[in-house]
Amino acid sequence: MSDEPERFPLTRSTLRARVLMVGVFVGALVAMSLSWVFSWGLETPEDRARQAQELAVARREAAFSSPPGSCLTWDKADASDVRKVSCTTEHLFEVVGVVNISDEYPRNARHPDEQTWRTIAQQRCGQSAGEYLKKPLDPFGKLTVGVLRPDRQQWAQGDRKLHCGLQWVAPGGEMQPLTQPAAEINQSNVWEPGTCLGLVGKTVGDPVPCSQEHSYEIIGLVDLAEEFEGFPPPDKQKTWLDRRCSAIAKRYTGGADLGKQGLILSWDVRERPSWKAGSTLVNCKVAATLEDKSGLAPVRGSVHKDAAPPEKDSGAGDRGNGDAGDNGDSQDGGDRNGGGRGGENQNGPGQGEQLPQQNQDGG
Incomplete structure (x- = not known):
């Protein structure tokens, strides 16, 4: 007995039936395609707007x-x-x-x-x-x-x-x-180095390009936990941060004299509740103060060693020279600034100034 499967010849009627079935199937596909094309073409802008609104409502819900x-x-x-x-x-x-x-x-x-x-x-x-x-x-x-x-x-x-x-x-x-x-975020209120924070009145605003008028330029990030096992008193924080931030400023600026540019070096001090929550990171930053010490002065341009010099603008001061405008009320709740100092031509190492606090609205 042959191993080949038995073959049955196709009769003319069978062939005609199969061709008819294929034709019906293809015709159905064409009809469906035409129906989809014509129905899509009839969709109005109002229909699409309504669908987008319904989708937005569904997402909101x-x-x-x-x-x-x-x-x-x-x-x-x-x-x-x-x-x-x-x-x-x-x-x-x-x-x-x-x-x-x-x-x-x-x-x-x-x-x-x-x-x-x-x-x-x-x-x-x-x-x-x-x-x-x-x-x-x-x-x-x-x-x-x-x-x-x-x-x-x-x-x-x-x-x-x-x-x-x-x-x-x-x-x-x-x-x-x-x-x-x-749960994975370090809660320290810090910014990435190179960030510039805007100026609102005489206090701190939202991040802006450093080419625009700003208050602080963040130049570095340090961890107090590298030096202290337990919560360090503010004075010890300031002493250590003075050395660390000064070294960071030298690298960031390429050794520029901040004092000659009307700028001072500053940093934050952590409070005990922050330390308890694991917030041990601190920003080193550069800013300028108004002559009457009533707040921050506007600064334009970055102090980074590779940054282009600030563009001259008669309407705003460059590197801290100029009028800060109307007074803005600072809301308490941000990190405490530990002070800072200017370049070598200032009143000596460690001669710091208390800078305005960063405000933080928790509402």
Whole structure:
């Protein structure tokens, strides 16, 4: 018996049937394709706008139902495009808890103002943050407590659910992106070397290009834990930081004389609560003060050895020479500045000046 499978010849009727079936199948595909093309072509801009709005609403609702451990971000100032993202990518807010304030604010209660929202955030969300981190929250640190709250329409509909979270807010109030889960972030309120912080009145603002008018230029980062096992008194911090920051300034500027440029070297001092929370990093920085010592003077251009010289601008001072403008009220809560000194032509090593504090709004 042959091992080959038995073959059956195709009759004319069988062949005709198969061809007919293939034709029907191809025809169906063509009809479906044409239907899709024509239906897409009939979609109006209004339809696409409505679909985009529905998608944004769905994302917003998903974000506002996110459990603790979720990270959120948005692009619009009112956070109307809030969406959930991975905590290992850039985000603005990490949810640490969800609270309901209907016990204090029933359905007919007025929508709180901004100051009331700050108070609510601290009272209702502060404890959640510490429990979530499983370690103290540095009261002077990088992370602050924030809250995602119902908008006026949601409030009017009776929504009283708040999402408590952790965020990083610059001294001028601009939110900064985070790229790690909050529990993995060192809470020290520091910036990367090369960062320049803006000038608001006579105090510190948000990061700006160093070519623009600014207050501080961050020139280095040091760790107090390299020198001290336990919390060091402020005087010991200052003595050690004077040496370390002076060496960093020499490398950063290529040995430039800061005093001749109207600049002084400064640094931060850590408080005991910060040390307890693990915040041992400190920035070395360069700034200028007004002649009457009432605040920071505007500086334009970087002191880095490879930086281009600042452009001349009659409307603003270069390297600390000029008028700082109207007075800006500084809010307490930032890192304490440990002082600083100028170049060799100043009043000798260690002759420091107390600089204005960086403000940090935790609301």
